[in-house]
Amino acid sequence: MKAERPHLAAIRALIGHPGSRGLIPTPAAVLDLDAFEANLARMAARAKAAHLALRPHAKSHKCAAIAHRQIVAGAVGICCAKLAEAEAMAAAGIASILVTSPIVGPASAQRAARLARDMADFRIVIDHPDGAAELGAVAQGPIQVLIDVDPGMGRTGVHDAVQAVEVARAIAAQPNLTFIGVQCYGGHWQHIEGADARAAAVADGMARLQIVLAALRATGADIKVVTGGGTGSFAADAAQGVLTEVQPGSYPFMDREYRVALGDDPDGAFQQALTIAASVISANHPQWVTVDAGLKAFATDGPLPVALTEKFAHSPYSFFGDEHGRLMRPDTAVARGERLDFMPPHVDPTLDRYDVIHLVRGDVLQEIVPLEARGASQ
Amino acid sequence: MKAERPHLAAIRALIGHPGSRGLIPTPAAVLDLDAFEANLARMAARAKAAHLALRPHAKSHKCAAIAHRQIVAGAVGICCAKLAEAEAMAAAGIASILVTSPIVGPASAQRAARLARDMADFRIVIDHPDGAAELGAVAQGPIQVLIDVDPGMGRTGVHDAVQAVEVARAIAAQPNLTFIGVQCYGGHWQHIEGADARAAAVADGMARLQIVLAALRATGADIKVVTGGGTGSFAADAAQGVLTEVQPGSYPFMDREYRVALGDDPDGAFQQALTIAASVISANHPQWVTVDAGLKAFATDGPLPVALTEKFAHSPYSFFGDEHGRLMRPDTAVARGERLDFMPPHVDPTLDRYDVIHLVRGDVLQEIVPLEARGASQ
DSSP, rough: OOOOOOOHHHHTTTTTTTTTTGGSSSSEEEEEEHHOOOOOOOOHHHHTTTOOOOOOGGGGTTHHHHHHHHHHOOOSSEEEEHHHHHHHOOOOOTOOOESSSSOHHHHHHHHHHHHHHHEEEEEEEEEEEEHHHHHHHHHHEEEEEEEBBBOOSSSBBSSSSSHHHHHHHHTSTTTTTEEEEOOOOOOGGOOOSHHHHHHHHHHEEEEEEEEHHHHHHHTTTOEEEEEEEOOOHHHHHHHHHHOOOEEETTTTOOOHHHHHTTSSSSGGGGOOEEEEEEEEOOOOHHHHHEEEEOTTTTTSSSSSEESSSSTTTTOEEEHHHHHHHSOOOOOSSOOTTTTEEEESSSHHHHHHTOOOOOOOOEEEEEEEEEEETTOOOO | OOOOOHHHHHHHHHTOOGGGGGGGGGSSSEEEHHHHHHHHHHHHHHHHTTTTTOOOBGHHHHHHHHHHHHHHHTTTTEEEEEHHHHHHHHTOOOEEEEOOSSSSSSHHHHHHHHHHSSSSSEEEEEEEEHHHHHHHHHHHSSSEEEEOOOOOOOOBSSSSSSHHHHHHHHHTTTEEEEEEEEEOOOGGTTTSHHHHHHHHHHHHHHHHEEEEEEEEHHHHHHOOEEEESSSSHHHHHHHOOOOSSSOOOOOTTOOHHHHHHHTTTTGGGGOOOOOEEEEHHHHHHHEEEEEEEETTTSOOSOOOOOSSSSGGGOEEEEEEEOOOEEOOOOSOOOOOTTTEEEEEEHHHHHHHHHHHHEEEEETTEEEEEOOOOOOOOO
């Protein structure tokens, strides 16, 4: 093990002590276990009621301790976006992983083949006949594969039924590839405002998917798994009944982006379990104070972070360089050294900026867990 | 040592082999050593000619191997933005570090005191009398401190000469604090377009600083160090002659943000040494292709990344989710699996997304170095 950072070793000594949450060095990712566990239970219950397998996406957290808790709470396994993420999760003992992005080239194919050999249940998507050929050429035993179907977003996946059938044939030509189903994930649906508008978008995408499924079935393909869906589209996915498995990522944590889009919809009714703790490090200016959380503490691709601490609830935040943020002064005085909590703007790229997550219950720090797959985008 | 990620262990075996650069798993931070060394030499020569001490800012790279090379090339030491960054750099053998942000609270003060005790040359800024009291209370020996002076940005630093003198008195009241000078860093000046406009902004700030310096000198303060300045303001800083030391961060690497602002000014005439390597992972769409570098591969706070690889020079990039980017198709055909290089948008938060930097010369991978202080914003 690499030596732990000194500030973490110091706070680790205070685990279990009353008030230890307030001593965590900032900026820090802090997960409220009561809210987190309620979120896990809520999503597991929704999936069970809808007869959907739950395979949460680990790209949101990159953390094996979270993944293990998701599985204990009823998930069948996890999704990973990239091979390096899957390698880190497999090394941490996760037994069932679906890699949700196509991979390219012989070196990547070999890494996938090693994971398939070493893991109990490894699955990966393919969206081109060459992907099947590359993977089949290096397989050391059966590898479970799914065809990735473009939901109309144009990011990855086969474009239409003709391409899907071509990929299915390429898979069938490889003795070591086992076709198990399809993936169709509409990332662009997740943040559409309004449950009805989201449901309409999902319905369009599922109609598109049904055409592909019919074409594949016509070739005799046995489609066991139809996976897709996210935190934002769950209600629509359950209503459509096309998917057999869902891949939500953000529901354990929640973020500002989902709050803005989902509001009080059933899809948005998860608790804000993840917060970013920060401190006021300079208060010399009459109009604002400076906190120690800036471009390296928050995702910058979505809405701005908002302070959750009541005193600062009406204090707009703006970025103030790599390491700092500017928070307009509230009506009451603010002292240098005051602490506050922020709602993360977009949870996935926010968590990817941290080495660890601090698990708390009430005001007590319970555990510090590493993000094993942080930065593992290869 | 923590076990290395499998994809890094595999590419490490190819170090020194012709063509190994083209096999680095993507997305990856790649540093061209010829360009990097030319940049280091150029900035060292500029600083020497201007009789300015060069103390590069390590917040840009978070990497001890880079810091050591900067010192070999003539730097007197480095700057760090945060204590955790300084702790990581000190643990990697860097002997002279200035912490450029104020810290708050007894736990942080104790960490600074430990660094001062254990390092050859530790320095830290203070911008409030309470900061001096906190640090003095836990000092285990002399600690070198500088007064941080606000250049008119309002981020950190004393606001005016009156506050500066108050902080100087608070420092003088602590037997273990040794006042060595002031810091005045105008982050907001670095990206002003046009050398004349930057010079005018710097001149305003230096006039403000001169008032503070005069007030401090009138109290008998011995000001040995006046530190500040960045990559963008070097020419103006040298011309003004107020600073004794400069803190540029981006010059070894360069990025799109500086390219846009500085153009062909002398301040911008550094080579693009850092690139982000990416791969086309899906090419099913008629209008664009999808690369494996998205929100987690690039900073998202500034201009967009641009492809440097000639074939894609006129292909606009846009973000396509956490792990993917969309690149419009060029006139010529693009195959799944093609590789390309991007100019990073804003170098500091881009590098902070990676575990390692790949050092290359020509097409040969020479070394893989860790970012020891990546994520160390506490």
